[in-house]
Amino acid sequence: MIAANDGRELPTPSALQHTRLWISAGLEAADHDALFSACDDIRAVNAGTDLLRQRTTTNDLYILLEGWAARYRLMEDGSRHIRALALPGDICNVDALRFDALDYGVMMLTSGTVAVLPRHRADVLLAARPAIGYAFWSLALAENSILAEWSASIGRRSAQQRVAHFLCELLVRLTAIGEADGFAFDLPLTQEQIGDSLGLTGVHVNRTVNSLRLMGLVTVHHRRVTIHGWSELSALCGFRPAYLRLETIDEQFARTIPLTGAYGKTRLERAARPAFNPSATSAPGG
Amino acid sequence: MIAANDGRELPTPSALQHTRLWISAGLEAADHDALFSACDDIRAVNAGTDLLRQRTTTNDLYILLEGWAARYRLMEDGSRHIRALALPGDICNVDALRFDALDYGVMMLTSGTVAVLPRHRADVLLAARPAIGYAFWSLALAENSILAEWSASIGRRSAQQRVAHFLCELLVRLTAIGEADGFAFDLPLTQEQIGDSLGLTGVHVNRTVNSLRLMGLVTVHHRRVTIHGWSELSALCGFRPAYLRLETIDEQFARTIPLTGAYGKTRLERAARPAFNPSATSAPGG
DNA sequence: CGCCAGATTGACACGGCTCAAGCGGTGTGG
DNA sequence: CCACACCGCTTGAGCCGTGTCAATCTGGCG
Numbered sequence: 001m002i003a004a005n006d007g008r009e010l011p012t013p014s015a016l017q018h019t020r021l022w023i024s025a026g027l028e029a030a031d032h033d034a035l036f037s038a039c040d041d042i043r044a045v046n047a048g049t050d051l052l053r054q055r056t057t058t059n060d061l062y063i064l065l066e067g068w069a070a071r072y073r074l075m076e077d078g079s080r081h082i083r084a085l086a087l088p089g090d091i092c093n094v095d096a097l098r099f100d101a102l103d104y105g106v107m108m109l110t111s112g113t114v115a116v117l118p119r120h121r122a123d124v125l126l127a128a129r130p131a132i133g134y135a136f137w138s139l140a141l142a143e144n145s146i147l148a149e150w151s152a153s154i155g156r157r158s159a160q161q162r163v164a165h166f167l168c169e170l171l172v173r174l175t176a177i178g179e180a181d182g183f184a185f186d187l188p189l190t191q192e193q194i195g196d197s198l199g200l201t202g203v204h205v206n207r208t209v210n211s212l213r214l215m216g217l218v219t220v221h222h223r224r225v226t227i228h229g230w231s232e233l234s235a236l237c238g239f240r241p242a243y244l245r246l247e248t249i250d251e252q253f254a255r256t257i258p259l260t261g262a263y264g265k266t267r268l269e270r271a272a273r274p275a276f277n278p279s280a281t282s283a284p285g286g
Numbered sequence: 287m288i289a290a291n292d293g294r295e296l297p298t299p300s301a302l303q304h305t306r307l308w309i310s311a312g313l314e315a316a317d318h319d320a321l322f323s324a325c326d327d328i329r330a331v332n333a334g335t336d337l338l339r340q341r342t343t344t345n346d347l348y349i350l351l352e353g354w355a356a357r358y359r360l361m362e363d364g365s366r367h368i369r370a371l372a373l374p375g376d377i378c379n380v381d382a383l384r385f386d387a388l389d390y391g392v393m394m395l396t397s398g399t400v401a402v403l404p405r406h407r408a409d410v411l412l413a414a415r416p417a418i419g420y421a422f423w424s425l426a427l428a429e430n431s432i433l434a435e436w437s438a439s440i441g442r443r444s445a446q447q448r449v450a451h452f453l454c455e456l457l458v459r460l461t462a463i464g465e466a467d468g469f470a471f472d473l474p475l476t477q478e479q480i481g482d483s484l485g486l487t488g489v490h491v492n493r494t495v496n497s498l499r500l501m502g503l504v505t506v507h508h509r510r511v512t513i514h515g516w517s518e519l520s521a522l523c524g525f526r527p528a529y530l531r532l533e534t535i536d537e538q539f540a541r542t543i544p545l546t547g548a549y550g551k552t553r554l555e556r557a558a559r560p561a562f563n564p565s566a567t568s569a570p571g572g
Numbered sequence: 573c574g575c576c577a578g579a580t581t582g583a584c585a586c587g588g589c590t591c592a593a594g595c596g597g598t599g600t601g602g
Numbered sequence: 603c604c605a606c607a608c609c610g611c612t613t614g615a616g617c618c619g620t621g622t623c624a625a626t627c628t629g630g631c632g
Contacts, residue, residue, distance in 0.1 A: 073438045076524030081438040095427045103529045104434070137423060141381045144430045145389070151437035152359045152367040155485030159620070190578060199441030204620055206580060222629090238362030243389045445588070476610060490588055492612060508597090 054105040062092040067112015082197040142245040154199040164237035340391040348378040353398015428531035440485040450523035
C-alpha cells in the first residue's frame, strides 16, 4: 500500500494485478490511480463485519481488495441463501451502479480490505476511463454467468455434485488470482455457510464432503481443502470452467490445472431423455 | 411496424414503449431509430426455434420484441435448467456484449420477433448514445437480480412457494409491459418447462399447482393462469417485487396490483435460528 | 479449566422424484 | 366426419435423497 496525497493508504498496482478486475481489461497504472483516487475510503474490515445490510439502501460500490465476502439473502422464514462469493478484485455490489435498494446483504467472511466508491464518482470515472468501464461491466456480466451456474447447480445437481462443483470452481478462481497452493486452498466458510451457498443444510454438507473423502477425491482439515483427484472430481460434477469467464487469464492457470481434462468427458446423453427441442433443428428465422 | 429505408420492417416506437428496455432509460425516438437502424435484421421466429445453441459462439445480441424466450442450460446428465425467461423488451443474451462463448441456449417459447444487433455495432451505439448504454446495462443488472432471486428460490423455498413465487413474478412483469389481464395471464410453458425453471419435475409442478388450486388461490386452464388470492399467494411465498427492479414503472402497475400487500407479512423470524451474524452489529470498518 | 462454535454422527421423517398408466385436446389424413 | 396419433396433463404407488432433531466430539480461546 502507498499513501495518497490526502494521506490515505492506496493499494499498489501490483497488489491487484492478478485479480479479475485488473486482467480482464488490461488496466494501466493511470487507471489504477484514477480508480483509487475516486474512492471515498479504503478500509480494513474484520471477519464477520456486515459491509451492507439487506433492506437498506446505498450509493457506494464496495470493491474487495483483500479477503473473502459473501453476498447473501435472508429469506422470509429465517433461512439464508448465499448467492455469491466475492474474492479479491471482485465488486461486492456492482448493481449499485444503477440501483440503491439492496435486496441482499454483504458480509466479510475473513478480515480484508475494501475500497468504497460512491456511485456519482463511479459514473464520472467510467465515462472518463473506458478501460475501467469495460472492466466493471465485464465483472457484472461474469458475475451473472457464475450466478446462473450456481442456480443450475442447485436446481439440477445432486448434493455430491454440488459440493464437488463448488470446490472445483473455487480452485480455479483462487488459482486465477494466485491464492491457491497447487490443488489445495483455504476455504473460510463454515459447513453451514457452504450449505447456504448450495441449497443444502450444513449437516448434509458434512456427510457429502465425507463421501467425497471416502472416494479419495478430497480432504478437508481446518478449513483447508485439498483435491486429490481433480479429473474424477471435475468429471463427477460436469465442471466446465467456461462460465467463469476467465479466458483472458486462462494461460496463467492452464499450466497448473489440467482444465481440458474435464471437457467432453461427461456427456452421458441419457437416451431416455430426448434433446431439448428435437423438432426445431432448423436455423432461426422459422 | 414501419419500413426502414432498406425495406426492413422496423417496430414503431409505440410497440416498445411499455417494455423495460424503453422505460428504464426514457429512450427517445432518436434512440429508437438509432437502435434499430444498427440491427442487422429484424425477423419473425416460430415457437420452438432455437435462437442460440449452447456451446456455440455468437457476436450478435438478440433483442426480443415480441413473444417469450427461455435461456436454458443442458446439464451433463441430459436434464435441463431454464435460467431465465425473456419477455418483450428483454435482451436474450446481454453477455454477448463481452463474451462470445455461449454456455447456454436460447429458444423461443412462442412465436415472436427479434432484432439482431452485432456486437461491434452495439459497441458503437452504446458509446454514441448514452441513454441506450444506460438502458442495456440496467437490463443486465436487473437480469442479474432476477437470476439471484430464482437461485434463492430454488435453494431455499418449498415447491409450493417456488411455484407461487414464479406466478407472482410473472404477473408483475407482465403487468409492467401491459400483457396481463388483471390477475390473469397466458403462460406459454409446459409444466415440465416450469419445473425446469424451478428445479422441480413436471409431475411435481402439476401436483403443486393443484394444491394451490385446492387452496383457492390459483386456477390454470389451457396455459392461462388466473390468480384469485393475490395477497395470500404473495404472502405464502414471501414475494417482494423489489428484485424485479421495476421501480421506474411502479406507478403504472401499483394501481393494478396491491403490491404493498405483500410487504412485511411474512417475516416469521424463526426463534430457533438466530440472525445471520448477531455478533457483528457494528458499522463496517471494524 | 470451562466455554463455545463448529464438526460429526445417528435415527427418523418427509418432500419431491421415478416409473407407469390413463386421460384429454388438437392436428392430420382418409 | 371419423380414426388415429401425439403431446401434455393428471393421478397413483413406492422409493430415496435430503432435512430435522439431537447427542457427542473437537479445537481454540479466555
